[in-house]
Amino acid sequence: MNSIVNLPHDDRSCGWYAALPEPLPCRRLIGEQKADYVVIGAGFAGLAAARRLAEHLPQSRIVLVDAQRIGYGASGRNSGFVIDLPHKFALEHPDPQHKQRLLGLNRAAIDQLQTLIGRHGIDCQWSHAGKYQGAVGARGLAYLDHFEKLMSDLGEPYRLVEREELAGVLGTGYYSRAIFTPGCYLMQPAALVRGLGASLPKNVEVLEESPVRRLEKDTDGRWILHGDEGLIRTPRVLLGTSIFTQEFGYLRNRLLPVMTFASWTRPLTDNEMAATGIQADWGLTPADHAGTTVRMTQDRRLIIRNTYKHVPRYGRSIDEATRSRIREDHRKAFVARYPHLADVPFTHTWGGVYAISRNFTNYFGQLDEGVFATACDNGVGAAWGTISGTLLADMAVGTDSEQLSDIRAVTGMPSLNPPEPFLGLGVKTRIRWAAWNSRSEI
Template sequence: MKYASVPFNQNSNGWLREAPVVNPTLHGDCNADWVIIGAGFAGLAFARRLASHRPDLKIVLVDAASAAESSSARNSGFAIGLPHNIGSSTAELKKAQDYRSLLQAGIVELEKIVADRRIECEWEKAGKYHCQADPRSESVLQEYRENLDLMNEPYQILDREALAQKLGTHFYHKGIYTPGAVLLNPAALVIGLAATLPENVILHDNTPVMAIHYGKMNRILTPFGTLSAPKVMLATAALSSELTPGISKQAAMATFASLSEPLSKEQQQRLPESSWGLTPVNAIAGATLRYTRDRRILIRQHVVPALRGCVTAAQTYAATQLHRATFDKIYPQLKEVRLAHSWSGTISVTRNGAPIWGAISNAVYTASGCNGAGVSKQTIAGLLLADYALGYNNPLISTMLALGQANFLPPSPLLDAAIAGSLLKERWLGRREA
């Protein structure tokens, strides 16, 4: 039997302030009405919505590690309400109106939960900057601006000097500020979402799913026990293609982040006072940056294939060296600041930028293919999937379906070669963005 891959990062999540509470591992055999695999934003949103609609259902949610160590907890902490380009692709901008409706609905849902359940996650409506370092990247930023105009969204264009006043660096040539994004601590948010699930959701940590035997009663195999349920929701993104019946449409990529030590009072005086977040016009080659509310600098940069979900210590070390060089280039006045934490997380990438969402069969549902912007996107995707599975009428379901379906991806080794070529192309196109 071929078993599913299990995500493994040889590093620790720098967002964690303290050791999180760990839920019991599944032991023995268990029956449920629904089994949800993966405690990231999509899985948690699906579980919460499903349980709220149907408090009579027994819902079991399992994760290979825990919500606190999931890729959702390892991201950069942007809840984005507007579509933007990923790499040099502007595929998401082609469906800008639909993505805007979905992303903003995801933020509204999260904001309500954070307020109602008093989740302390440094939630801050700070907006974000979308910036280019290379003057020759003008076409990508221009298309972004044109879509903002079509959507009648407010924004502000900033030149190099204006950006320096806001960000404390002259590295960027031009940028667009939009006020709708929320900045947050993703680990604290995911931990809070997992801890406040409805009572009819049972959460098991450290319970990797190795295989699923599909049938009238699906049997989900884990190392220490078996789950049986008529319905399954896969929130594993691209990490466990062996669990998904049918053709492959997504690939797992690893991204890396580093977080500095808190700046001293004297160091803080070299930067503007306000916290902020920045996304680059080329997310493959450029660097995502944040200046957090507790006065640390986050840098996320570097993408490598992670088709089996594993990231090595050597890969993390290489990314850390790149982060150090990029940090010093952007903030030469802060070269003495230490990067205290470095870690990885995986994202699901599709060929055409479309999600993988809906029913795979009568018994299996999935919400994946985030393409690197998962907080608000995967929250609303999971919520709507629960409505869809239960037959609830939600007008945003048609909006979700309008995004289309992801294209077919070839198997390895063709896929490996295609990904390597795509990354080389993006790094070349964005070589002056970092």
């Protein structure tokens, strides 16, 4: 198989990671090793897969390998919503059972994370805060009406929150209305994934800063994973590598690499909190998905997330000029909402890459003899990565369960992308068109 072209290279400016203490030194892939299973990718999916494999096979040697430190990839740099409700497009699925299955899987993931956080005392701002879906103008309100109908069709609890009540929580009268859904949890993503990595069972060996550059089969049919300073031989490989799954030669031209970006402030002071009437620990996603996500952390930082970019060279982080432009856009969104906090600076601006597919279908299954993968979370991978990684391990060891049937029923093959340059042009135009249409919600 060809050597990998795109290796993960996330920027060094993620606020969540910077807020944590320096990590302990890590172990790297050095020399020749053998393992019963190797999991590549230590995001939500790979961490969950490695844990479940180890629980099934306490006598086996499981190796979890990541190109970066745990918490550095998308799983440690997202907005920290662990969402129970399926993705917007999945919510529109005509089959009610499909939606119930997705809900059940996401909720199983939340229960699993909650149990692990409690059992291992993971300090990650975990909170059952629910989620606001907020509308600014007419376009957002139309989306909200549609969302309300989807919620009532689904029989899910929700509450309409009007401007005045919202302002009492968010500290801004910018939003005209929101729908509050109670099932979402919030967390500090880098702290959570680092805690999950540190609490893995003893028969999982974690190797960080160890990019796998090539995957090939030896004459005995075992896989050889080539690193920079060593290799691992194993009969079975589980890929929790999101968009990078394509680099191993699988799902080629079926995944779309998308980057989105966030900035956060320093913690607000007591005076700033009192002057705005803002509360701590809430999260708002935009009613119109192309709009802006806003979060207030438990330690009182305000986060702005918006902007999407199609990034064919997803192994690169963005350059400084692009980061500055994005920070300015975030600034505008921040000041529009919080003019009275216009003096509060952003301390960090960062981006992260994830995979979507044109038919919004998640891949879950076996790609090759001894190779299993979950890929393409469509941007809501905290819950999805956790449950799909767990069930991928179940599948790889040959167990069966109702959840495994459920995940098989709701996943499929991401559709093929058109060839370049049509793909790039098409996606860019679509992103720009969505941003223009949604400008009142950004």
